[in-house]
Amino acid sequence: MTAAAGTVGRSRLWSHPGLGLHAEVDAAGSVRLGEPHRDWAALVPLVEVAATGHGRLWSGERFIETAVGERMVYRDHDTVLRDGRELTTIRLADPVSGLAARVTLETRPGAAFLRATVRLVNEGAAPLLLESVTSLTLGGVTDSDGGLDGLTLHWADNDWLAECRWRAAALREQVVPLSRGAHGHEGRGCFERSSQGGWSTGRHLPVGALTDREGRAWLWQIESSAGWRFETGEREGAAYVALLGPDDAHHQWRHLLAPGEEFRSVPAVLVRTGTGGLDAAFGELTDYRRAIRRDHPDQRRLPVIYNDYMNTLMGDPTTEKLLPLVEAAGTAGAEVFVVDAGWYDDDARGWWDAVGAWEAAPRRFPGGIQEVLQAIRRHGMTPGLWLEPEVVGVRSPLAHTLPPEAFFRRGGLRVTEHGRHHLDLRHPAARAHLDRVVDRLVGDWGVGYLKLDYNINIGPGTENGPESAGAGLLGHHRAHLDWMAALLDRHPDLILENCGSGGLRMDYAQLSVAQIQSTSDQQDFLRYPPIAAAAATAATPEQAAVWAYPQPHHAPDEIAFTLTGALLGRVHLSGFLDRMSRGQLELVRSAIRVYKDIRPDIPGARPFWPIGLPGWEDAWIAHGLRGERSTFLTVWRREGAAGGHAADGAVATRRTLLLPHLRGTHLTPVVLYPAASDGSAQWDAGAGELTVSLPRGNTAVLLQLSAGAPTVGRRSRSRRG
Numbered sequence: 001m002t003a004a005a006g007t008v009g010r011s012r013l014w015s016h017p018g019l020g021l022h023a024e025v026d027a028a029g030s031v032r033l034g035e036p037h038r039d040w041a042a043l044v045p046l047v048e049v050a051a052t053g054h055g056r057l058w059s060g061e062r063f064i065e066t067a068v069g070e071r072m073v074y075r076d077h078d079t080v081l082r083d084g085r086e087l088t089t090i091r092l093a094d095p096v097s098g099l100a101a102r103v104t105l106e107t108r109p110g111a112a113f114l115r116a117t118v119r120l121v122n123e124g125a126a127p128l129l130l131e132s133v134t135s136l137t138l139g140g141v142t143d144s145d146g147g148l149d150g151l152t153l154h155w156a157d158n159d160w161l162a163e164c165r166w167r168a169a170a171l172r173e174q175v176v177p178l179s180r181g182a183h184g185h186e187g188r189g190c191f192e193r194s195s196q197g198g199w200s201t202g203r204h205l206p207v208g209a210l211t212d213r214e215g216r217a218w219l220w221q222i223e224s225s226a227g228w229r230f231e232t233g234e235r236e237g238a239a240y241v242a243l244l245g246p247d248d249a250h251h252q253w254r255h256l257l258a259p260g261e262e263f264r265s266v267p268a269v270l271v272r273t274g275t276g277g278l279d280a281a282f283g284e285l286t287d288y289r290r291a292i293r294r295d296h297p298d299q300r301r302l303p304v305i306y307n308d309y310m311n312t313l314m315g316d317p318t319t320e321k322l323l324p325l326v327e328a329a330g331t332a333g334a335e336v337f338v339v340d341a342g343w344y345d346d347d348a349r350g351w352w353d354a355v356g357a358w359e360a361a362p363r364r365f366p367g368g369i370q371e372v373l374q375a376i377r378r379h380g381m382t383p384g385l386w387l388e389p390e391v392v393g394v395r396s397p398l399a400h401t402l403p404p405e406a407f408f409r410r411g412g413l414r415v416t417e418h419g420r421h422h423l424d425l426r427h428p429a430a431r432a433h434l435d436r437v438v439d440r441l442v443g444d445w446g447v448g449y450l451k452l453d454y455n456i457n458i459g460p461g462t463e464n465g466p467e468s469a470g471a472g473l474l475g476h477h478r479a480h481l482d483w484m485a486a487l488l489d490r491h492p493d494l495i496l497e498n499c500g501s502g503g504l505r506m507d508y509a510q511l512s513v514a515q516i517q518s519t520s521d522q523q524d525f526l527r528y529p530p531i532a533a534a535a536a537t538a539a540t541p542e543q544a545a546v547w548a549y550p551q552p553h554h555a556p557d558e559i560a561f562t563l564t565g566a567l568l569g570r571v572h573l574s575g576f577l578d579r580m581s582r583g584q585l586e587l588v589r590s591a592i593r594v595y596k597d598i599r600p601d602i603p604g605a606r607p608f609w610p611i612g613l614p615g616w617e618d619a620w621i622a623h624g625l626r627g628e629r630s631t632f633l634t635v636w637r638r639e640g641a642a643g644g645h646a647a648d649g650a651v652a653t654r655r656t657l658l659l660p661h662l663r664g665t666h667l668t669p670v671v672l673y674p675a676a677s678d679g680s681a682q683w684d685a686g687a688g689e690l691t692v693s694l695p696r697g698n699t700a701v702l703l704q705l706s707a708g709a710p711t712v713g714r715r716s717r718s719r720r721g
Contacts, residue, residue, distance in 0.1 A: 010040070013077050014088045014105060018112055019272045021138075023090060023105070029073030031090060038140030042236035045069040047092060047101045047118055048137060050247070052129040052254075054097060060188025063132055063231060064242050068094050072101060084108055098124020099257075108291070112273055112284040115292075116243075118265040122257040130255040132247035135222070135268035141239040143212040148172060148239055150213045153232065154278065155193055156205035156537065161522045163503035164205065164534035166613040171210065175234050190233030194250045198422075198458040198473065199504040200225045205538055206507050207285075208232070209278060210239060217273045219281035223508040224266040226461070226477040227251035227470055243268035246470045252460040253470025266474075266509070278613070282537055283606035283626070289508060289540050290603075294488065298495045298515040302542055302570065302599040303382070304333055304592055305516075307451070309340030310574040311523055311549040315351075317342050318364045322372050328577035330379030332585065333592035336449050336495070337376045338384035343369065349395070353419030355388060356396035358437045373445060384449030384495070385441055389434050390480065391420040391456060398433065406430040408462035408476075410469055417456045424462055424472070425479040434483065442491045452484075452514070454500040477509065484513045497545065503531075506538045516570055517543050525549065525562040526698060529636040530614040532565040533623035536607035541625060544569040550588055552579040557699050559584060560674035561636070563591040564700040567673060568602065568625050568634050571595055587674065594673045594702065601627040610657035610690070620655045622692075630706035631662060632672075633690070635679075639697025654693040663688030665707055673702040 013031065014023040023046065025031045032043035048069035050056065058065045075091040086107050093100045100123045106115040116136035122128050143150030151171040156164055174191040193204045200206065206222040208230055220243055222228040227246025232239055245266035246253035255263050269288060273280040293299075306329035308317055313325075317339050329337050345351035346361035360369035376383040392398045392407070399421055406429045408415040408422040415422060423430040441447045461473025488494060498505065498514035502521035511517055517539040520531045528547065535544040546566040550559040566572065571592070577585060605625035610633070614621040619640075624633040635655070662685075669681035669690060679701040682691045694701065 013074075013090060014079070016107055016114065018110065019107070019114055020274070021114065021272065025074045030070075031072070031074050031092060033138055034140035038238065039236055042238040042240075043139035044137040044235065044240050044242065045072060046090065046103055046137060047072055048132075048134040048242060049099065049101070049120070050131040051097065051099070052131060058185065058188070061192070062188065062190050062233060063134065063229070063244060063247065064137065064235070064240065068097055068099060071096055075100075093123070097128060098122060098126075099128060111288070113269055113271045113288040115267055115269040115288075117267050119262055120257065120265075121262045122259050125259055127259065128257045130257055130263060131253075132244055132249075133263070133265050134242050134244050135265040136220070136243045136270060137240065138218070138270060139235055139238060139240040141210060141218055141241065142237075144214045144216070147237065148175070148234065151239060152211045153191060154209040154211065156207060156534075158201045158203060158205050158503065158506070160501050160504060161520060161527070162616065163201075163506070163520050163531050164538055165530070165616055166534060166537065171232075171239060175232070175239070186235055187233070190231040192229060192231040194229035195224075195227055196250070196457075197460060198454070198456070199500055200228065200509075201500070201506045201538070202457060202504045206230070207537065209281060210241070211277050215275045215277045215280075217271070217277055217281035219271040219278070219285055220268065221285060221508060222266060222268045223512070224474075225480070225505060225507055225509045226474040227253055228266065228507075241270070243270075246474055248468075248470070251470040251473070252468055253474065254468040255471050256466065279608040283608070286536065286540055286606050289511070292508070293512045294485065296488070296495075296515050297493065299542055299603055302602060303335035304571045304573060304595065305336040305338060305384070305449070305545070306332070306334035306381070306573045307338040307340055308574065309386070310521075310547050310572070311551065312574045312576060313340070313342070315340065315342040315345075319367060319372055323375055324578035325576070326372070326375045326379055326381070328580070328585070329573065330381055332573065332577055332588045333596065334573055335381055336384050337379075337381045338386065338449055338451055339372065340386040340451065341453070343385060347395075351393075353393040354395045355420075356392035356398040358387060358441070370445065373447070377446070382448040383446065384451060385447050386451045386453060387437075387441075388453045388455060389437070390423050390425070390454060392423060394419050394421060402429055402433065403427070405464070408458055408472070410459075410463050415458060415462065417458055420456050422456070422458045422462070424464070424476050425483050426464070426475050431479070431483055438487055439490070442494055448493060449495045449497070451497040451499055451518075454505055481509060481513055488513070503538065511539055511543060515543065516545050518545050519569075520547070522547070525558065526638055528562070529565055529621045529638065529700070530616055530618065532569065533609070533614045533621050533634070533636075535569060536623070537613070541569050541605065541607060542603045545572045546570065547572045547574060548591070549574040550577075550580075550584070551575050552581070552584060554584075556584075556587060556674075556676070557696065559587050560591070560677070561698060561700050563588065564634060564673055564702050565636070567591065567595050567598070567702050568623060568632055590675060591673055598632060598672070598704075601625070601630060601632070604628065605632070610659055611655065619652065622655075622657055626661060629708070630704050631659070633657070633703045633705065634700065635692045635694070635703065636700040637694040637697055653695050654691055656689050656691045658688060659690055659705070660688050662705060667705055667707050670704045671701050672704050677701050
């Protein structure tokens, strides 16, 4: 990955053979990133910056072709090795505006990812008002035939209760051919996705991809909790990709850069794989996510978590209700017990708009909340509590005792949303308040797990003096991440769960610090499988918490169905376990035993989807983890969902899954859970095909496929190929 001669008139500054990407500079000093030997005009300047008074060279919806980006010229570059990472910094400058850019390209030997950040410095004599800045640009993307017709575009819609819904379309359906030769210009539009307000994933995941028919993939991720946007479109017969943090048009982000001041963009990462399609690319992205996050023992232990909320107490905990659940959860094998929302509620008018002090409610805990926390510890579990730290209810005394500057404001007025105000964690009073709260809960009460929720979308942000709302939101979120990191510095064994009304703030700015990600608030166990199966596209499997809420009124198939979906991620157990029969509780306990047997394999395994990423109404859904020793596979069959019937109208009771990585391997599939399942699997080693049979609808199985002895469970009745 060193400098080398480029094509005529171009010199290579940086290259990554594994990625097949190069950064090159032309005779005029322009630096661009792309595959080698691509038409220079199809590539994009390494940094694109929109600034007030400078704008674009070609007006439209695209965030490329900026005047500043076109004028940026090469200064120098260097490469350093640090902690196994290779960091190349390319320095550029705009002679007109005085803006200088330092682009840092980070990768690791043998890896297939490229992470980029941009640091802008105003070296001129006048202030500059930034309106957007790309973190990473890439041009010259084509299919194997050198065009766009064979490219497929992938993106994920996201919503409350309906997270991680992946979509795919031919790129040409979204970026249509415009007969460029007849006009002399590119189009003005592109395909774009962006966030809105404080929920970074309230509309879409900050992840997207292009694939071609040969199995090549270009997969990207933006790491921002405070605004992001990606776009892809056509440029000189090839596709380009531009990845940004917040911008003016979408997030009310403007950043005034005075002479001598600097701004740092949010990180963005690109994964490029030559074979294997999306599965291979998400495998590389999973490895990358593991490499950038904060190290924590939770990532290796993967304790089973019981949470009293979902389909159980639903925000109404009391000592009387909790103690039987604590005993039952301990008996079932839980290792963390979380008292969720409501433990502070002692207000006759309700807690929603009165939160902020985070003191235990005496009427809910007549003997004090320590009675419950001690019971949790007595049953061998770590106590946890729910907290929504960034909000203060409008009826809370803190709404009046904290200074006005400690809250989000716009137009000089304090922002109110759904009965809450929003703290600005850049203010020392706001941060000191939350430090006192957490140090009391963790240090004095002995709480070892905090579920940090975020249930309002506060809008574009906060205006602190002359700053724009979007700049205020970015400043707050950077302070929020710093606050979380400081908590873990003081309390290194504390486990932090990132929850935003389920999965509405599911980004790797948050997940590089937090240990666990809530994937959804979905309460219908038949609707959860597509979320559970696709969760590994948004978070590493060992960070992706999936609810499993069996109930005493459930039939055995229903209990097994809801439990099975959590076994390849993080188990978030719930339900009235204390009211179950002995047989029902044993069905729960057996699932937890299986999970504890296989969980050592999860932190190093890569996800894959043998029948593709799930559709919302799919009848058959499959999600697997590919480890060094074994492949694990969860397969669901939902009754009545679209696609659940064979061509002759009969109910489809079996589905064939392609597992090319195991082709030629002679093995016997093993059903790990449920032990009494009627499901079976037949393996064809020559074809690399696994045919799974689930005779009844609304059932699911967890399978293990390995050449050696099974981790746990029984042999399937199916034959070996």
